[in-house]
Amino acid sequence: MKIRHVIEAQQFNKELLEEIFREAEEMERIAFSGGSDILRHNIMATVFYEPSTRTRLSFESAMLRLGGEIVSTENAKEFSSAAKGESLQDTVRTLQSYSDIIVLRHYESGAAKAAVEVATVPIINAGDGSGQHPTQSLLDMYTIKQSFCGFEKLKVALVGDLENGRTVRSLSYLLAKYEGVKIFFVSPECLKMRDDIKEYLERHNVTWEESEDLSEIAPEVEVIYMTRIQRERLLDRPDDYEKAKGKFVVDKKIIDSMKKEAILLHPLPRVDEISVEVDNNPRSMYFKQVQNGLFVRMALLKMCLIN
Numbered sequence: 001m002k003i004r005h006v007i008e009a010q011q012f013n014k015e016l017l018e019e020i021f022r023e024a025e026e027m028e029r030i031a032f033s034g035g036s037d038i039l040r041h042n043i044m045a046t047v048f049y050e051p052s053t054r055t056r057l058s059f060e061s062a063m064l065r066l067g068g069e070i071v072s073t074e075n076a077k078e079f080s081s082a083a084k085g086e087s088l089q090d091t092v093r094t095l096q097s098y099s100d101i102i103v104l105r106h107y108e109s110g111a112a113k114a115a116v117e118v119a120t121v122p123i124i125n126a127g128d129g130s131g132q133h134p135t136q137s138l139l140d141m142y143t144i145k146q147s148f149c150g151f152e153k154l155k156v157a158l159v160g161d162l163e164n165g166r167t168v169r170s171l172s173y174l175l176a177k178y179e180g181v182k183i184f185f186v187s188p189e190c191l192k193m194r195d196d197i198k199e200y201l202e203r204h205n206v207t208w209e210e211s212e213d214l215s216e217i218a219p220e221v222e223v224i225y226m227t228r229i230q231r232e233r234l235l236d237r238p239d240d241y242e243k244a245k246g247k248f249v250v251d252k253k254i255i256d257s258m259k260k261e262a263i264l265l266h267p268l269p270r271v272d273e274i275s276v277e278v279d280n281n282p283r284s285m286y287f288k289q290v291q292n293g294l295f296v297r298m299a300l301l302k303m304c305l306i307n
């Protein structure tokens with residue numbers, strides 16, 4: 001199935017998700033056997049107005065492993081003509097003359113949708129402010145599937161800055177597609193999940209619950225998905241940042257309280273919300289997620305440019 005753009009998690013149905021996971025498995029084989037040239041003569045533009053390590057570099061690595069080329073501006077806010085006042089849409093109109101696909105991270109929610117309005121090449125949303133991060137949620141789901149073979153009846157705790165977290169928003173949309181899933185929103189009172197996601201879950205008959213007590217929820221769930229308290233999104237709310245930071249930490253005690261088969265995920269980067277003492281615990285899958293990001297993004301590039 002061809003993918004036109006990757007903008008938001010709601011655009012994927014179960015059938016397409018399965019196809020992405022199958023392609024990602026194939027990409028895993030390709031990556032470990034020296035790469036491929038299926039995207040030869042294709043150029044990807046990576047345009048990041050916010051910092052990134054994993055998303056930008058995994059997309060770039062994905063393109064190179066499939067034989068394509070890259071043009072990039074890593075700090076578009078400062079080093080592209082946005083610094084001279086150029087609009088995002090004019091930047092997209094320009095970049096599509098130089099590239100076959102554009103991977104965009106922007107500080108405004110809705111930026112990827114605005115880019116699509118003028119795009120003649122595929123746009124991939126690599127994170128739009130507090131909006132969504134659909135490619136992260138695809139690699140999160142791929143990692144969950146590797147542990148549980150499916151998603152039905154899973155209990156998942158989303159933990160941290162749920163108000164501003166784009167990864168937990170996208171992941172909620174994807175989890176909502178599966179029967180019997182239950183989501184626990186574990187956050188400080190000041191950073192609760194927004195109502196639009198709760199209403200979406202209710203419309204799709206997904207059970208959810210809120211808590212401020214990670215130690216109570218940890219033994220109940222199959223997946224704990226930790227997120228960072230995002231200082232950069234709370235610059236005008238320093239009191240909330242102080243209240244929230246350090247409130248939830250997965251340490252040895254918490255991870256030992258989890259079910260034997262349960263897994264611990266994090267989109268990374270982490271600050272202090274997962275203690276390094278649990279990195280070697282078999283439940284810790286966050287560096288597996290990093291690697292899966294490469295395979296899932298290779299699959300997405302193929303499906304946008306070839307299928």
Ligand code: CP
Binds near residue numbers: 051053054055056136
């Ligand atoms: N998970 C994630 O989006 O990481 P980066 O900000 O490093 O890209």
